Amino acid sequence: MKVVAKPVSEKAVLQSTKKNADPVKIHAGIIAKAQCCVDHLCGCKQ
Amino acid sequence: MGLTALQTGIPSPYSKQPMLGSPGRDKVKSSRYNLLIPAGGGRTVLFNTLYGSVSVLEEDEYAETTAILNGTQPGAQSETLYTQLSAQKHLIADEVNEFAILENRKRAGINDSNTLDVIVLPTLNCNFRCVYCYEDHIPSKMSPDTVAALKKWLQAEIPLHKLVMLHWFGGEPLLEHDTVLSVSRHVKTIAERCGVPCVLHMTTNGYLLTAKRAKELIAAGIRDYQITLDGPPRTHDKLRVLKSGSGTFKRVFDNVCILATADKGVKISLRVNFNHTNLDSIPELLEMFPLPLRPQMRVVFEPIFGDRALNAICNIAPATISGKLAQFSEKAAALGYDIVFGVSAVHPGKLVYCYAERQNQYMFNFDGNVFKCSVCDFKPEHRVGRLGLDGIVRKDEAEWQKWTDGELFALKCRSCPYLPLCMGGCRKRQKDSDSSEECALVATNASYLLKHIALGNLGAVFNRV
Numbered sequence: 001m002k003v004v005a006k007p008v009s010e011k012a013v014l015q016s017t018k019k020n021a022d023p024v025k026i027h028a029g030i031i032a033k034a035q036c037c038v039d040h041l042c043g044c045k046q
Numbered sequence: 047m048g049l050t051a052l053q054t055g056i057p058s059p060y061s062k063q064p065m066l067g068s069p070g071r072d073k074v075k076s077s078r079y080n081l082l083i084p085a086g087g088g089r090t091v092l093f094n095t096l097y098g099s100v101s102v103l104e105e106d107e108y109a110e111t112t113a114i115l116n117g118t119q120p121g122a123q124s125e126t127l128y129t130q131l132s133a134q135k136h137l138i139a140d141e142v143n144e145f146a147i148l149e150n151r152k153r154a155g156i157n158d159s160n161t162l163d164v165i166v167l168p169t170l171n172c173n174f175r176c177v178y179c180y181e182d183h184i185p186s187k188m189s190p191d192t193v194a195a196l197k198k199w200l201q202a203e204i205p206l207h208k209l210v211m212l213h214w215f216g217g218e219p220l221l222e223h224d225t226v227l228s229v230s231r232h233v234k235t236i237a238e239r240c241g242v243p244c245v246l247h248m249t250t251n252g253y254l255l256t257a258k259r260a261k262e263l264i265a266a267g268i269r270d271y272q273i274t275l276d277g278p279p280r281t282h283d284k285l286r287v288l289k290s291g292s293g294t295f296k297r298v299f300d301n302v303c304i305l306a307t308a309d310k311g312v313k314i315s316l317r318v319n320f321n322h323t324n325l326d327s328i329p330e331l332l333e334m335f336p337l338p339l340r341p342q343m344r345v346v347f348e349p350i351f352g353d354r355a356l357n358a359i360c361n362i363a364p365a366t367i368s369g370k371l372a373q374f375s376e377k378a379a380a381l382g383y384d385i386v387f388g389v390s391a392v393h394p395g396k397l398v399y400c401y402a403e404r405q406n407q408y409m410f411n412f413d414g415n416v417f418k419c420s421v422c423d424f425k426p427e428h429r430v431g432r433l434g435l436d437g438i439v440r441k442d443e444a445e446w447q448k449w450t451d452g453e454l455f456a457l458k459c460r461s462c463p464y465l466p467l468c469m470g471g472c473r474k475r476q477k478d479s480d481s482s483e484e485c486a487l488v489a490t491n492a493s494y495l496l497k498h499i500a501l502g503n504l505g506a507v508f509n510r511v
Contacts, residue, residue, distance in 0.1 A: 001107055001127060004389055004511050007097035007135040013151060013395035017158040023208040026160055027243050030211070 073140040076115040079463050080136050083505050091508045092136055096144055096466040098394025099134040102511055145460065152454045152469055155397025156405055162207040163407040166196070166229065167215050168222035170412065170424060174251050174294065176286045178319065178350045180421065183217060188225050188412045191435050196410060197232045198437025204236045207406065210244045214268070215409075215420055220254040222412075227266050234267035245270060251286070252298040252305075260305045264312060272315040272346075273302055278331050281324035299334070306339040313384075316343045321350040322361040328374050332381055340382035347371050348490050359489060367489075368503035375494065388510045391494040399469045400491070405450050408439065416441075418449045419474050449473055458485075464499055468492075 016026045079096035088105030103111050110124060114131060131137040138144070172183040188196075204210050212233050219226050230246055237244035247270040248263070255263075255273075275298060276285045283293025306312055316335075318328055328347070335343065349358035349367060358367060375387035401407045402418040408431075409417040411424050416431035416439055430449065431441040455470045464487070470476075471487045489500035498506050 001092075001104075001111070001130045001134075002102040003130070003134065004091075004100040004102060005098060005392065006133075007094065007099040008394045010147065013397075014154050017154045017160060017397070021160050021208060023160075023243050026209045027245065030161075030209075030245070 074132065074137045075140050076117065077136055077138050078144055078461075079466055080115060081463055081504070082112070083508055085505065085508055085511060089511075091511055092134075093392075093504075093508070094134065094136055095464055096147065096394070097135040098392055099136065100389060100392065100508070100511065101130070101134050101136065148466060148469075149454050151395070151397050151466075152403075155469070156403055156450055158397070158404065159206070159406055160208040161404075161406065162203060162210045163213075163401050163404060164200070164211065165213045165215055165401075165407075165409040165420065166219075167217060167409070167411050167420075167424075168219050168225045168229075170217040171221055172216065172218040172251070173221065173253060173288060174218065174286055175289050175291075178285065178321075178352050178356050180352060181217070182423070186217070186412045187222050192412070192414045192433065193225055193228065195414065195433050195435045195437045196229060199433060199439060200229075200233055201236055202437065204233070204242055204244075205240045207242060210237055210242055212244065212246045214246075214248040214250070216249075217412075218251055218254070219248055220250050220259065223254070223259060223262075226268075227262055230263070230266040230268055247271070251294070252301045253288075253294055255301040255305055257304050257308070260301070260308045264309045269309070269311050270313050270315075271305065272317055273298065273305075274317040274319060275299065275302070275331060276319050277324040277327035278334065281327045282331075285319070285324065302343075303336065303339060306342045310342065312342060314343045315346050316383075317346045317348060319348050319350050321356055321358040325358070325362065325367070325370060328370075329377055332374070332378055332383070337382055341384055344384045344386075345375070345378045347374060351488075351490055364489070364501040365503050368498050368501040368506045371494075371497065371501075372506040372509060387494050388507060391507065393493075393495075394466070396467060396469050399471055399473065402449055403473055418446075421474060448477060467499065468496060 015021055016029050077094055077096060079094050081093045081095060083091040083093060085091045085102065090103045090108055092101040092103055092111070093099075107127065110127060111131065114128060115136065128137070168188050170181060170184050170186045172179075172181070175183075210233065212230065214226055226248070233244055233246065244267065246266070246268040248268050249272040252273040274286065275295065276282045279293065279295040282295040286294055286298075288294060302314060302316070306314060318331065320328065332345070350356050351358070354360045372387070375385055378385045379387065398404060407418065409420060410433060411417060411429075413426075414433040415424070415426055415429040416433060417424065417428070418430055422428055429442065430445040431439050433439050455465065456476060459465050459470055468487045471485065475488065487496065487500050489497050492500065495507055498504050
């Protein structure tokens with residue numbers, strides 16, 4: 001079995017919401033995840 | 047909507063999951079969030095949607111792995127495979143309540159006070175008349191009193207958070223250029239004074255983004271933009287037109303180049319809305335931008351929704367869309383665009399479906415009414431709160447709570463193995479839908495990964511592993 005991606009810890013998942021979270025890391029996380037359409041500010045008609 | 051990825055080893059959350067193990071081992075069970083996805087060449091991807099782990103099984107490992115995950119071969123497993131599956135969290139300790147993990151994530155996301163997310167619509171008016179637009183473009187602008195109240199609210203609110211995000215939306219925000227500049231400078235000043243990082247973003251059609259304005263906006267701190275080009279001129283100019291019906295491609299294209307050139311720190315989400323009329327023209331557009339600018343541009347492909355005649359999903363087979371998106375993403379990456387796709391698009395740990403579910407997210411309309419979602423008619427009777435001239439937001443608690451409270455996940459979602467990726471789907475769609483059976487996961491406004499799930503072709507995400 002080949003490992004492509006390892007599991008992420010729950011601590012890492014929730015870190016951005018913690019009181020001791022580093023603002024720079026929160027910022028970096030948002031940018032890393034923003035492969036979607038900058039959330040959903042869009043022109044869709046649902 | 048079909049969610050068709052091959053699954054196995056995913057017991058119902060309402061039944062006892064099989065416990066595995068042999069004497070001396072802790073009791074374990076299969077994670078309910080394992081997906082098995084055929085990857086070609088006899089290989090199979092084992093993807094866990096909760097933990098984000100991705101493993102590839104060779105053909106000769108498949109039978110034994112599924113036997114272990116399904117608990118049909120207890121005591122006779124390969125020790126190595128068993129250990130690997132445990133390390134990858136495809137097998138987990140029996141006492142782990144995975145649904146409780148998801149509930150905890152969602153509560154953390156809803157109540158997260160570290161990030162303040164503010165969206166401002168300085169006008170609902172627009173100089174474009176895109177054929178698929180859902181908004182009514184009424185003449186409108188923020189009054190000086192509302193601008194002052196917004197600034198006052200921001201001044202009080204920003205110091206309470208660790209990161210502030212300000213998004214300009216509309217209508218076309220650059221029709222109210224002065225308001226955009228004034229409020230952006232205000233946010234930048236307060237954030238710098240408090241030591242709070244800020245992200246300023248604008249969704250604009252780009253038509254009014256001249257060199258002079260680009261320079262002013264960048265100086266005011268707006269470095270992230272979303273600008274739409276629906277293919278090359280022959281397709282764009284039929285979909286995104288001025289009020290007069292004239293095409294807009296050349297001017298928008300030139301302005302995007304000017305903006306990217308003005309500051310290397312500028313990031314542009316180049317959005318392409320597509321349907322059957324322009325899907326195949328996308329590669330042509332990608333070839334048009336000068337090579338040095340492409341690393342600053344992240345390409346986003348979005349299917350057009352709405353009327354049947356224009357709707358992408360109604361006119362193109364979902365698997366075809368998924369296949370083309372994967373192909374175009376690959377091409378964009380090869381051409382030098384900043385694009386995230388394939389396995390790198392798998393970001394586990396989503397906390398909420400979208401910002402509208404967050405307590406610390408506000409959408410201010412030009413008239414001071416507060417909303418949660420941009421896909422609405424912005425009628426006062428649908429607001430969730432109101433910005434007073436004293437700079438205080440008074441929430442309509444009952445309306446506000448429809449977005450942030452209540453059941454964390456609909457009953458129909460609780461047994462879905464994709465739940466960790468969508469976190470319950472679109473709240474607005476759930477609120478508005480009469481059907482309890484309808485999946486609220488939609489192929490638009492979603493990440494690369496979610497799009498392929500919604501289109502029923504998750505395999506396209508893993509075709510390069």
